[in-house]
Amino acid sequence: MKKELYKKAIAILDANFQEGGFTIPSAGLYPFQWKWDSGFIAIGFAHYDIEKAKTEMRTLLDAQWENGFIPHIVFHTENDSYFPGADFHQSELHPLSSKKYRSTGMTQPPVSGFVLQEMYRIAEDKDDMLHFIKEEIDKVFDNHVYFYKNRDPKDEGLVYIYHNWESGTDNSPVWDDIWKTMNPPEYTFVRKDTTHVDASQRPTKREYDHYLHLIDIAKEHNYDDAKIAELSPFLVQDPLFNAMLIKSNRALIELYELIGGHEDKIATLSQWQLKSIKSFNDKLFDAALGAYVHYDLRNEEPIRHITSSSFSPLFAHIPSEERAQVLVKTMMEKFGGEDKYLCASFDPTDDRFNPRKYWRGPVWINMNWMLFRGLRSNGYTDLAERIKIDSLELIQQYGFYEYFDCRRDTGDKNQTGYGGNNFSWSAALYIDMVNTD
Known part of the structure; x- marks a missing residue:
């Protein structure tokens, strides 16, 4: 069974790899290149086709803007099966946007640094890979310069996101209270995602x-970060992103x-680390909840909900040993019942929890991969193994x-x-977890 699944995972990645040197997340539903998807996909490719892994990252980094920004979607092709597409986003409004590729004007969690290390x-062939890293690493460094220079208005080492899509956790219940502060116009548009997937599984x-x-x-401000920081009703310091x-x-x-x-x-990186980790622990940890939470920078208040993102700091070795124990206790009490697979994307004990709706409760393999790695590196090997087994079991079953x-x-x-079937990062991270003892 495991051998057949492994072959299937490879077949999925190879089928989703495109002529332009990038991999789509899922045929039909996601026809372009997504930033954090590409990172996880490259990790999977590295196990059996290192050249594809390098091509995936090289193509993504080739779409970097002149100010170091890397967009969350790169529109390599013309495709009308996805909305909103390049014509809606108009990345060309920013004077430093890529002249080679059309893209969005938002980003996604900055995984590229640790992906190169993975x-x-x-x-x-370590020498060959190091040669590749030498060619590409400064682009990733420039991306980090962009974040600390343009997305940290208080100079506290915590960067903001201005759109829920930048978080990667698109329709999380975390954002519900922010939506209540807004009254956007009624847009007229044709949804494309619901032609591929049941509408009940997608955002409204x-x-x-x-x-x-x-x-x-x-767009009104040509994607100017300073103007966005000043005017956007959505301005959040996200624990997963940071x-x-x-x-x-x-x-x-x-x-x-x-x-x-x-x-x-x-x-420079070491200075950022000291400031970022201190602010992260001082500002984003909620002692009463026993977890890290999002912070609403526009309204200057924490968003007090527990999500799978709340435990992602384990992957980055942000919490102390004592605080890691608190996180694990919270995870097991809220998310770890014997009747559940780890780890739900939103607190199963909360009224807003929905086990079938995108980021409002379901298990995601990319988050489980990070939690597996984070728990393992913090010494919680048994719990890490449970997350790995749960992840593999879900894939084997469904x-x-x-x-x-x-x-x-x-x-x-x-x-x-x-959601999407034959999904690339589920296949890629399955390959990596199977190869991790």
Whole structure:
């Protein structure tokens, strides 16, 4: 069974790899290149086709803007099966946007730094991989410069996101209270996602009105970060996004040390790390909840909900040993019942929890991969193994879907996975977890 699934995972990645040197997340539903998807996909490719792994990252980084920004979607092709597309986003409004590729004007969690390090870990030919990293690493460093220069208005080492899509956790219940502060216009548009996937599994039309309005605000100001920070009703310090940045900072430090001769960059990265980790622990940890939470920078208040993002700091070694214990206790009490697979994307004990709706409760393989790695590196090997087993079991039972119901028994004999099928990062991270003892 495992051999057949492994072959299927490889077949999915190979089928989703496009002539332009990038991999689509899922045929039909997601026809372009997504930033954090590409990172996870490259990790999977590295286990059996290192050239594809390098091509995936090279293509993504080739779409970087002149100010270091890397967009969340790169529109390599013309395709009308996805909305909103390049014509709506109008990345060309920003004077420093890529002249080679059309894209969105928003980003996604900055995984590229630790992805390069993972590729080095996996690669058999270390010299060849180090040569590739030498060619590409400064682009990732420039991306981090962009974040600390343009997305940290208080100079506290925590960067903001201005759109829920930048978080990667698109329709999380975390955003519900922000939507209540907004009254966007009713947009007229044709949804494309619901032609591929049951509408009950996707964000609502009214939620999309909020999403499009935030993009329009950014477009009105030519995607100027200072104006967005001043005017956007959505301005959030996200624990997942900032944990990925901190994890990638550490990876860049270690890779630059390996390369040698980059003391200035190492010093800059180290300064960012000290400030970021301190602010992260001081500002984003909620002692009463026993977890890290999002912070609403526009309204200057924490958003007090527990999500799978709340535990992502384990992956970046942000919490102390004592605080890691608190996180694990919270995870097991809220998310870890015997009737559930770890780890739901939203607190199953909360009224807003929905086990079938995108980021409002289902299990996602990319988050489980990070939690598996984070728990393992913090010494919680048994719990890490449970997350790995749960992840593999979901895939064995339902296939390589985008996300899964966290309930072990839903009472539905026709139970299946949700979202896109033959989903690239589910396949890629399955390959990596199977190869990790």
